[in-house]
Amino acid sequence: MSIVAVMQLVGAIGVGLFYPIQNWRAFVTRKPIGLSFLAFSVLAVGIAGYLALGLHLGTPIFWSLNISSLVFDILLLGLIYFWSPSLSIKEKIAGLLVIAIGFSTLSAVNIFWEQYAISVSGWMGFVGVVGFYPIQNAQLFRRRDPTGLSFTGFTSLFIGLCGLTIFGALINDMTIIFGNGITALGTLSILWAIARWKK
Numbered sequence: 001m002s003i004v005a006v007m008q009l010v011g012a013i014g015v016g017l018f019y020p021i022q023n024w025r026a027f028v029t030r031k032p033i034g035l036s037f038l039a040f041s042v043l044a045v046g047i048a049g050y051l052a053l054g055l056h057l058g059t060p061i062f063w064s065l066n067i068s069s070l071v072f073d074i075l076l077l078g079l080i081y082f083w084s085p086s087l088s089i090k091e092k093i094a095g096l097l098v099i100a101i102g103f104s105t106l107s108a109v110n111i112f113w114e115q116y117a118i119s120v121s122g123w124m125g126f127v128g129v130v131g132f133y134p135i136q137n138a139q140l141f142r143r144r145d146p147t148g149l150s151f152t153g154f155t156s157l158f159i160g161l162c163g164l165t166i167f168g169a170l171i172n173d174m175t176i177i178f179g180n181g182i183t184a185l186g187t188l189s190i191l192w193a194i195a196r197w198k199k
Contacts, residue, residue, distance in 0.1 A: 005061070007167040011180070012065040014160020019072030021153035026079045032148035037080045037087050039136035041095035044073045045102030046128015046179075052110055052121035053175070062167075086143070102128070122175035129179045133186030137193075146194040154194065158187040 001009075026032040047070045054063030077095070080087060102124065109120045140146060161184035168176025 004167060004170045007163050007170060008059065008061045010163030011160045011167050012061045012163075014156050014158070014163055016065055016068055016160070018153045018157035018160065019069055019076065021156060022150045023072055023076050023079065025150035025153060026076060026083075026148045029148055030083055032076075032080045032084045033086060034140050034143065034146045035076070035080050035084065035148045036091070036136045036139040037077065037084065037095045038091050038098065039132045039139070040073055040077050040080065041098040042102075042128050042135060043132040044070060044077065044099055044128070045106070046125050046130075046132065047073055048103060048106055049121045049124030049126070049128055050176075050179075051125075052106060053118060053125055056118045056121060057171075057173075084148075122173065126175040126179040129183050130186075133183060133189075137186060137189055140190065140193050144193075144197045146190075146197050149190065149194050151191065151194045151198070154187055154191050158184055158191065161187060 026035065047066050051063055051066035051070060054060075054066055081092065106121065106124055110117045113120075140149070161180045164180040165177055165184060168174070168178075168180060
């Protein structure tokens with residue numbers, strides 16, 4: 001097995017385990033406090049962008065990881081939407097608009113402007129996964145309540161993101177390198193906040 005395949009697999013396992021662990025935590029507590037609906041909406045668009053990129057690049061592990069991540073992200077959005085006691089109408093509307101505009105744009109580019117599909121898909125993936133962290137971290141640091149966040153889940157995510165950063169470097173894709181490298185750093189701040197404010 002090549003080092004490219006190994007790093008892609010490490011990334012897929014780490015990121016792939018994040019969602020079931022995080023969703024289980026949110027489901028068990030039934031209080032997804034600390035989780036931002038808007039942030040996970042932005043992340044859903046980013047995952048969809050990377051899914052499209054993976055399909056265009058012909059990397060089965062990468063695109064299958066993103067299919068799984070997208071399904072779990074949508075489930076987590078549902079948990080937040082229906083169970084979060086702190087979710088405002090304004091954030092619900094903003095999150096739903098982000099999803100509608102992001103998915104429509106990605107679909108239009110991949111259907112009608114295929115010559116731009118790889119570039120746009122990669123950049124949408126990058127913007128979505130990087131954009132998740134400032135929004136999520138702002139809410140977490142403002143409320144200082146990580147009740148719905150899983151330390152184990154975010155540890156798994158950190159390891160996966162490091163693997164995908166190396167994978168991006170090996171295939172020389174800057175959107176994968178920076179998207180996953182920056183988000184790995186954002187994940188570290190979430191891990192710190194969970195450890196610091198865990199009740």
